[in-house]
Amino acid sequence: MKLNNRIGVLLVNVGTPDSPETPDVRRYLKEFLSDPRVIDIPALARFLLLRLIILPFRSSKSSHAYKTVWLPEGSPLMYHSSNLAKNVSQLLGENYLVEFCMRYQNPSLEKAIHKLVENGAHKIIVFPLFPQYSSAATGTVFEKVGKIANSMWNVPQLIYMPPFYNNPGFIESFSIIYKDIMREFKPDFTLFSYHGLPERHIVKSDLSDGRHCLQKESCCNEICNENFYCYRAQCYDTTRSIANKMQLKKDTFVTSFQSRLGRSPWIKPYTDLVLPDIAKKGFKRIAVMCPAFVADCLETLEEIQIRAKEQWLSLGGEDLKLVPSLNSNPYWSEVVANMIKQASK
Numbered sequence: 001m002k003l004n005n006r007i008g009v010l011l012v013n014v015g016t017p018d019s020p021e022t023p024d025v026r027r028y029l030k031e032f033l034s035d036p037r038v039i040d041i042p043a044l045a046r047f048l049l050l051r052l053i054i055l056p057f058r059s060s061k062s063s064h065a066y067k068t069v070w071l072p073e074g075s076p077l078m079y080h081s082s083n084l085a086k087n088v089s090q091l092l093g094e095n096y097l098v099e100f101c102m103r104y105q106n107p108s109l110e111k112a113i114h115k116l117v118e119n120g121a122h123k124i125i126v127f128p129l130f131p132q133y134s135s136a137a138t139g140t141v142f143e144k145v146g147k148i149a150n151s152m153w154n155v156p157q158l159i160y161m162p163p164f165y166n167n168p169g170f171i172e173s174f175s176i177i178y179k180d181i182m183r184e185f186k187p188d189f190t191l192f193s194y195h196g197l198p199e200r201h202i203v204k205s206d207l208s209d210g211r212h213c214l215q216k217e218s219c220c221n222e223i224c225n226e227n228f229y230c231y232r233a234q235c236y237d238t239t240r241s242i243a244n245k246m247q248l249k250k251d252t253f254v255t256s257f258q259s260r261l262g263r264s265p266w267i268k269p270y271t272d273l274v275l276p277d278i279a280k281k282g283f284k285r286i287a288v289m290c291p292a293f294v295a296d297c298l299e300t301l302e303e304i305q306i307r308a309k310e311q312w313l314s315l316g317g318e319d320l321k322l323v324p325s326l327n328s329n330p331y332w333s334e335v336v337a338n339m340i341k342q343a344s345k
């Protein structure tokens with residue numbers, strides 16, 4: 001009898017609401033922000049913050065934002081990520097079983113793992129679609145997969161993909177898309193805007209007991225032993241690699257961080273505070289690339305393409321263009337398929 005030994009692949013993104021309507025957005029935010037790796041404060045404080053402040057106020061505000069970017073096919077994050085999964089599945093062929101799922105809401109991570117196992121995958125490659133490591137994104141996916149596996153009698157072999165912030169194929173993919181923008185849009189400045197994180201998270205990731213990260217101006221200038229898990233240092237590394245590849249001139253690009261939530265300090269500089277500085281220097285046509293996201297989503301389409309653009313125009317800028325994310329770009333799909341093949345050897 002021939003053994004069924006197909007390799008399972010779990011492509012995981014953060015999560016998105018089932019619809020842009022307030023009750024669905026509220027359910028999504030509730031699950032997302034109840035995660036102690038996302039809001040890392042004592043459980044009672046998190047519960048109260050969520051129930052009394054965040055959910056009542058943010059659900060309808062975010063619902064409105066989602067409605068401005070929602071596609072006929074659904075959430076942009078879902079649409080692009082599932083198209084990527086289809087491409088990757090085709091490229092990998094029949095020896096692999098590919099499932100796409102979300103850490104929060106649907107398609108459920110738990111159901112995806114069970115589906116892979118039921119279809120005969122004894123080895124599963126867990127691939128969080130986050131280029132840079134953070135406990136709030138990568139860490140929580142690994143934790144959830146571990147919990148699901150722990151509850152199984154027959155535990156499949158699990159292979160966790162590492163962050164790919166400096167993977168040459170990832171860098172090349174963004175460069176290819178950026179080159180297309182350059183040709184038509186001709187930016188005079190490029191902003192690399194990443195999802196933010198509370199500064200506290202960065203300090204907790206410091207491997208030198210708080211002596212390195214955010215202790216000096218240059219802490220994120222290179223990857224070293226102390227900042228191996230530092231999300232901010234990995235973001236700066238991604239910027240350097242893409243800027244290098246694109247031969248961007250020294251003073252024509254900068255890194256910043258968007259999507260702040262709450263009042264505690266988040267990693268700096270903040271995107272909305274950097275834009276006025278760039279405008280003051282006389283730049284007019286700005287391209288914004290968001291390499292913390294491999295798929296366009298609320299944070300790129302609404303926060304950058306709509307809101308940052310409005311801000312830029314009000315600052316006297318001529319135009320702002322969002323560099324589309326990798327989505328299901330054919331080159332990027334091949335890069336992902338090759339990373340998976342490499343990991344399954």
Ligand SMILES: C=CC1=C(C)c2cc3[nH]c(cc4nc(cc5[nH]c(cc1n2)c(C)c5CCC(=O)O)C(CCC(=O)O)=C4C)c(C)c3C=C
Nearest residue numbers: 014015016017038062077134136137195261292297298299
């Ligand atoms: C790059 C990976 C991400 C990290 C790290 C991350 C951390 C993080 N996020 C929040 C709060 C929110 N994020 C929201 C949306 C959102 N976040 C990511 C990715 C990361 N988040 C993505 C891809 C998206 C888009 C989802 C979509 O449906 O398009 C939201 C919801 C939207 C809103 O109300 O603004 C919140 C809230 C925190 C607090 C955090 C780390 C502490």
Ligand SMILES: [Fe+2]
Nearest residue numbers: 014195259299
């Ligand atoms: Fe987020």
Ligand SMILES: [Fe+2]
Nearest residue numbers: 213219220230
């Ligand atoms: Fe750092």
